[in-house]
Amino acid sequence: MIKITWLEMDIKGLIIDLDGVLTKDKALTPFPDSQDFISFLRKKNIKFKIATNNSLYTPDNLVKKLNKNGIKIDKDEIITPLLVIPDYLRKKDLKELFVIGSEELKSFFISEGFTVKNSTEVKAVVIGQDKDFNFEKMKIATTSIKENNAEILALNKNLITKDDDGLLFPGVGSVASMFSNATKKDYIHFGKNSDEYNKKLFEYFKDTPKNKLGIVSDDLFTDLKPFKDMGIFTIFITTGKYKVKDITEDFKPDLIVKSLSEIVDKLS
Numbered sequence: 001m002i003k004i005t006w007l008e009m010d011i012k013g014l015i016i017d018l019d020g021v022l023t024k025d026k027a028l029t030p031f032p033d034s035q036d037f038i039s040f041l042r043k044k045n046i047k048f049k050i051a052t053n054n055s056l057y058t059p060d061n062l063v064k065k066l067n068k069n070g071i072k073i074d075k076d077e078i079i080t081p082l083l084v085i086p087d088y089l090r091k092k093d094l095k096e097l098f099v100i101g102s103e104e105l106k107s108f109f110i111s112e113g114f115t116v117k118n119s120t121e122v123k124a125v126v127i128g129q130d131k132d133f134n135f136e137k138m139k140i141a142t143t144s145i146k147e148n149n150a151e152i153l154a155l156n157k158n159l160i161t162k163d164d165d166g167l168l169f170p171g172v173g174s175v176a177s178m179f180s181n182a183t184k185k186d187y188i189h190f191g192k193n194s195d196e197y198n199k200k201l202f203e204y205f206k207d208t209p210k211n212k213l214g215i216v217s218d219d220l221f222t223d224l225k226p227f228k229d230m231g232i233f234t235i236f237i238t239t240g241k242y243k244v245k246d247i248t249e250d251f252k253p254d255l256i257v258k259s260l261s262e263i264v265d266k267l268s
Contacts, residue, residue, distance in 0.1 A: 010211075010212055011046065011212060011213065011214045011233060012046070012047065012208045012212040012213070013046065013047040013048065013049075013205045013208040013212065013213045013214070014041060014046055014047070014048040014049075014213070014214050014215070014216065015048070015049055015051045015201070015213065015214070015215040015216075015217075015227070015232070016048055016049070016050050016051065016215075016216050016217075017050075017051065017052065017215070017216060017217035017218060017219065017223055017240075018050055018051075018052035018054060018078075019052065019053075019054060019161075019162075019218075019240065020162065020218035020219075020237075020239055020240020020241055021216060021217060021218055021237055021239065021240060021260070022034045022037075022038075022050065022066075022071060022260075023066075023069075023071075024239070025164040026056060026163075026164055027069075027164070028057075028062075028065045028066055028069055028071075029069060030066075030069055030070055030071050031239060031259070031260065033259060033260045033261040033264075034070075034071050034260060035070050035071055035072065036260070036261070036264070037260035037261070037263065037264060038071060038072065038073065040264045040268075047205065047208065048077065049077060049078070049079060049201060049204050049205070050073060050077060050078040050079070051078075051079050051192055051197075051201055051215075052078065052079070052080050053080070053081060053155065053156030053157075053158055053172070053191040053192055053222070054080055054129075055080075055081060055082070055101055055102075055105060055128030055129050055155040055156065055172065056101075056102050056104065056105070056128070056129055057104060058082060058104060058105075058107075058108045059075065059078065059080050059082055059083055060075070061104065062078065062080060063075050063078060066078075076204075079197070079200055079201055079204070081155040081156055081189075081190040081191050081197065082105075082108060082155070083200065084190045084194070084196045084197050084200060085126070085153065085155065085190040085196075086109075086112045086114075087196070088153075088188075088190065088196060089114060089124065089153075092151075093123075094114075094123040094124040094151065094153075095113075095114055095115055095123065096114070096115045096117055096121070096122045096123050096124075097109055097114050097115065097116050097117070097122055097123070097124050097125070097126050098116075098117060098118070098119065098120070098122045098124075098125045098126070098140055098141060098144050098150070099116050099125075099126045099128070100125065100126070100127045100128060100130045100133060100137055100141060100175070101126070101127070101128030101129060101130045101155075102128065102129070102130065102131075105128045109126070118140070119140070120140055120143040120144045120147065120148055120150075121144075121148065122144050122148070122150050123150055123151065124150050124151040124152075124153050125141045125144050125145055125150050125151070125152055125153065125179070126153045126155070127141075127152070127153065127154045127155060127172050127175055127176050127179075127187075128155045128172060129155075129161060129171075129172055133175070141179055142179060142182055142183065145179055145182075145183045145185055146182070146183045146185075151188065152176055152179050152180055152183075152185060152186070152187035152188070153187070153188055153189075153190065154172050154173055154175070154176035154187050154188070154189040154190070154191070155172055155189070155190055155191060156171070156172045156173060156189055156190070156191025156192065156222070157171075157172070157173035157176075157189040157191055157192075157193070157194070157222050158171030158172050158173050158174075158191070158219070158222050159171050159173055159174050159221060159222065160174070160241060161241070162240060162241040168241060172189075172191075173189060173191075173222070176189065191222070192222060192223055192226075193222065193223075193226040193227070210230050210231045210232055211231045211232075213232045213233070214232060214233040214234070214235060215227045215232055215233070215234055215235065216235040216237055216257075216260075216263065217234075217235075217236070217237065217240075218236070218237050218238070218239060218240025218241055218242055219240070219241070219242065220236060220242050220246055220247060220248075220251065220253070221242075224236055224251070224253055225250075225251040228251065228253070228254070233254050233255075234253045234254045234255070235253065235254065235255045235256075235257060235263060236253035236255070236256045236257070237256075237257050237258070237259070237260070237263075238256065238257070238258050239258070239259060244256060
């Protein structure tokens with residue numbers, strides 16, 4: 001196999017997905033080589049940003065949990081949809097929310113000054129990952145959108161998500177699409193490749209041209225294809241929810257690896 005070097009790819013910055021790449025479950029358990037990979041990037045002076053669509057944890061708690069679990073990062077080295085959506089809500093004066101998601105997610109919006117209601121009388125339905133999603137929540141959200149013209153705001157556009165038992169379930173984007181289809185109203189998302197998310201992400205890499213950026217992700221559709229369309233070098237890692245068999249004819253990643261250690265080996 002031909003060895004590819006950083007110099008040949010001329011990569012100066014790296015966007016790193018979290019779930020399925022650095023961590024393998026919802027408890028944020030790292031893969032054995034995750035911290036070594038971060039250390040490798042620091043040693044090579046490769047600027048990086050952990051870009052996640054995770055909506056289970058607040059940004060502060062996400063950083064704390066990662067550090068506790070052995071992935072040593074600073075808060076400015078991570079971006080989540082929760083660092084993006086509050087500005088939009090304030091700009092649009094959307095103060096009353098129905099939130100589909102974890103209790104931590106609801107508490108986050110309350111701490112940011114928004115009113116979280118278990119009612120159809122809201123301005124927006126905010127959709128995050130929710131393992132307790134049920135028929136009652138489905139009805140409240142649908143009624144809020146259809147009868148009260150609430151906005152549909154998804155925290156990401158993920159089609160599927162992998163649970164800790166290895167089984168898959170519809171992602172936030174799929175749930176938002178369901179409400180959109182039912183109410184004939186478009187939804188907006190705030191995850192990777194939304195205008196708001198990417199604006200913050202690329203501000204971080206403002207001194208790095210897109211053709212000198214790379215991304216490593218397990219998500220072929222939400223992450224890798226859109227970033228490749230921007231001219232960013234794409235590294236598909238098979239430790240997450242998608243496998244090589246899921247690659248379609250309209251998109252081929254630039255590099256396919258089975259582990260972060262393999263990236264270090266190929267790019268040293």
